[in-house]
Amino acid sequence: MRESNLKEKAYAKIKENIISLAYAPGEFLNETQLSEEIGVSRTPVREALNHLEKENLVRVIPKRGVMVSEINIADIMDIYQVRELLEPDIIRLYAKSIDKLLLETIREKIISSQHSQLSYEEQYKIDSILHQVLLDANRNKYFAAVLGTVFDQNQRLRIMTARTIKERLSQTHIEHARIVDLLLADDYDAAADAMLLHLKQSCEASVQCMMRVQVEQ
C-alpha cells in the first residue's frame, strides 16, 4: 500500500480487515482501538470510517460504537441487482476498448486453472480478474464508484460462503471463458448476454450458500 495520507492508510487497512472477515460481520469496533492498531490518531480513523459507512461496510451508531455491517440475503439481492444491470451494459459500452492481449492472458489463465490444482485464493484471483477489467475499462466515475463498492461487498460475501462455493468455481471458470471468447470475437451483445446469465447463476449460488450458512448458525 502506498497511501500518501493517513486517512487512506486507515481506510485501506480497515477495509482489508472487513473484507477478509478478520473483523466479523456484526462485530463492534471502536475508534481508539483502531487508531492504536493502525498507529495513527483518531482523526484519520474517523475519516476512514465515514467513508466505509457510505460503502455500507460499517454502521456508526452514535455514542455506541462502530458495527461491521452484516450481510443478509436482501443485501445479496441488492448487490447482484446492481451488477446485473451495470456489467452487461458496460460490456456493450466499453468492451471495445479493452486490450485484446490482456483478454488473451486472462483466457490462458482461466483455461490453465481448469487443469491444475490451485488454492482457493489463487482461484478467486482468476475469478475476479474479468470483473476487475470491466471496472477499469469503464470511463464513467459514477459507474466506477458504485461497481467498486459492490465488488468489495461481493468479495466479503464470497469469503463468507467459501466452504460451499467451491462447487461453483469450476462452473464460473467455464462461464468466464465463454465471456472472454465472445469479447475476443468482438461479439459484445452476446458477451453481455453471457455476462447476465453468469451473474444470475452466481447470485443464485450465493443466495443458496448464504441460506446454508445462516441455517448452520
Place this chain on the structure above:
Amino acid sequence: MRESNLKEKAYAKIKENIISLAYAPGEFLNETQLSEEIGVSRTPVREALNHLEKENLVRVIPKRGVMVSEINIADIMDIYQVRELLEPDIIRLYAKSIDKLLLETIREKIISSQHSQLSYEEQYKIDSILHQVLLDANRNKYFAAVLGTVFDQNQRLRIMTARTIKERLSQTHIEHARIVDLLLADDYDAAADAMLLHLKQSCEASVQCMMRVQVEQ
C-alpha cells in the same frame, strides 16, 4: 433542515450553496472560512467536504484548498449515461409499487403547469418530482446513492443552463406527462422506453446549452 449533528448540517449547507451556484464552479473555498460561515468548527466541515468530494461536487487539493468542481461536457455525458441506464430499469423493477394517487397528483401538476405562467423555480420543482419519485420508489441502497449523486449534479447543471433551457421546459412537461400516463396504465415497458427517450433528449439539450454557455465565457 433538521440535522442531528453538525457534520450533516455543514454538508447540507455547503451542498445547497454548490448546487444553487452560490459557490461558483471553479471557485476556491477554505475550511476556516466555511466553518465561520456555518458557525461550527473545522472538524464537521472537513467531514462534509470529504463527503462532497466523493460526490464529485468539490475537489480537495492537498495544502492548497478546496475547489468547487467544474462541469464540462464529459461530466454531462457521464451523468446522463448513468440516468439512461438506471431510470428505465428502475421503472421496470419498482414502478409497480408507486402509489397511483401520487402519480395522479403529479399528472395534475404537470397538466396545470402547461396552462399557467409559473416561475422558473416552480417549473423546475414540478420537473424534478417525477425523477424524485423514482428515486424514492427504488429499494436498492446502491441505486439510491448513485442516482442521488447524479441528481444533485444535474440540478446544478440545470441552473447553470437556466437561461437557454427554458425553451425545453414545455417539451419536458409533455414527455413527463406521457411517462406518467403510461405508469398509470401499468404499461411499464412503454414507460421505461418513454423515459429513455426523454433522457436522451434532455441530455442533448443540456449538451447544447453547455456548449453555448462555454462559448459565451
Place this chain on the structure above:
DNA sequence: TGCATAATCTTTGTATACAACACAATTTTA
C-alpha cells in the same frame, strides 16, 4: 430479593492547537 435511581464508565461528537507542505514574494549571489 427486586427495582428504581444515581454514579461511573465508555463511546462518539466537536473544538482547537500545532505540524507539514505548497506557493509566492523577496533577497541574495553569481
Place this chain on the structure above:
DNA sequence: TAAAATTGTGTTGTATACAAAGATTATGCA
C-alpha cells in the same frame, strides 16, 4: 540581470483535549 536560495503566508493534515450522550454498574430502599 538572471538564477538560486530564503523567507513568509496561507492552506490542509494530524493529534489531542474536552463535551455530550448512552450503557453499565453500583447503590439504596422497600
